[in-house]
Amino acid sequence: MPRTKKQPPLPLNERERYVLDHLISRPDGFPSSELIDLTSQAFGCDARSVRRTLFSLREDRKLARYSGETKGRLWFAIGSPPSDVRPSTDHAIALLTLRQLAQRHLPAGVIGALADDFAGAAHVLGAHPTDSNLAAARQWLGKTARLNAGHALIAPDIDEALFQTIGRALYDDHTLDIHYKSYNESAPGRYVTRKHRILPYALIEKGPLWYLVAKIKGKEDNTALRLDRIRSAAPVGADGVPGADPGRGRAAGTGGQTRACLSLAQARRQSDR
Known part of the structure; x- marks a missing residue:
C-alpha cells in the first residue's frame, strides 16, 4: 500500500x-x-x-x-508549539514594551522584521477584554514612559533587586514600605532618610534617571521619587495607603495615565534636589 x-x-x-x-x-x-x-x-x-x-x-x-x-x-x-501559536502573555508584554520604549535602539530592518510579532503580541493582550488575568498585562503599557533628558548626567546606580521589587508592586497595584533619601530643607545641602508607605502609579525614565510616581501615605499630592534614592523597598500588599486609587493606572486606558504622570513628574522637581 x-x-x-x-x-x-x-x-x-x-x-x-x-x-x-x-x-x-x-x-x-x-x-x-x-x-x-x-x-x-x-x-x-x-x-x-x-x-x-x-x-x-x-x-x-x-x-x-x-x-x-x-x-x-x-x-x-511541553515541546515546540506550531508556528501559529501566539506569544505568551509575558512575551507579549516584552514585545510591546520594546516597541513603545526602545524601538529606536534597534536597526530599522529589525523592527520591520518584528512587525508580525508585534501584531501577535497586541492580539494576545487584546483578546478576551473581560479576562482579569490579562488586565494587569494590558495596564502595564500605560505605566511606563521615557523622557528626554534636559542635560547630560551620569546615571546613578540602582539595585536590580530593588528595581524588580518596585516593578512587581507597580504591576500588581500593591503598596510598598520604602526608605527614601530626601532633601533636608532645615539643613541645606544635607539629606535625610525617611520611611514611607506608598502606592506606585508609574515608572518614568528621563535620561539616565528613573522616577517612581506614587501616592505617599499622609500626603495629599502624588510625588515623583527618584529610584536611586530609594534605599530599600518591602512589599506590603493590596492595601495600606488611605486615599490612594489602586486603579489609577488603568483609569485612562493605555498611555493615558502615563501622560498624566509625565506632567506630574515634571511639576514636582523637588525630587531632583
Whole structure:
C-alpha cells in the first residue's frame, strides 16, 4: 500500500491557544482547577469542555502534560508549539514594551522584521477584554514612559533587586514600605532618610534617571521619587495607603495615565534636589 502523506497539524483554536498561553506563562506548573476556572469564565463554557481542550493539547497536539492526581494536579506546556501559536502573555508584554520604549535602539530592518510579532503580541493582550488575568498585562503599557533628558548626567546606580521589587508592586497595584533619601530643607545641602508607605502609579525614565510616581501615605499630592534614592523597598500588599486609587493606572486606558504622570513628574522637581 502507498504511504499516506502526513498532514500538517490543524491550527490551534482560540481556546487551545488561550490555555497554552497560560501554561507557557507558568513554567513551574499551572493548577488544574485554577486553569479550568479561568478558561470557563473567559469562554463561557463548562469544566468538561475545558478538560477536552486539555486532553487535546496533551494527546493530539503533544503540547501539554500533567503531574499529580486529579486533586492538586498541575499542567505544563511541553515541546515546540506550531508556528501559529501566539506569544505568551509575558512575551507579549516584552514585545510591546520594546516597541513603545526602545524601538529606536534597534536597526530599522529589525523592527520591520518584528512587525508580525508585534501584531501577535497586541492580539494576545487584546483578546478576551473581560479576562482579569490579562488586565494587569494590558495596564502595564500605560505605566511606563521615557523622557528626554534636559542635560547630560551620569546615571546613578540602582539595585536590580530593588528595581524588580518596585516593578512587581507597580504591576500588581500593591503598596510598598520604602526608605527614601530626601532633601533636608532645615539643613541645606544635607539629606535625610525617611520611611514611607506608598502606592506606585508609574515608572518614568528621563535620561539616565528613573522616577517612581506614587501616592505617599499622609500626603495629599502624588510625588515623583527618584529610584536611586530609594534605599530599600518591602512589599506590603493590596492595601495600606488611605486615599490612594489602586486603579489609577488603568483609569485612562493605555498611555493615558502615563501622560498624566509625565506632567506630574515634571511639576514636582523637588525630587531632583
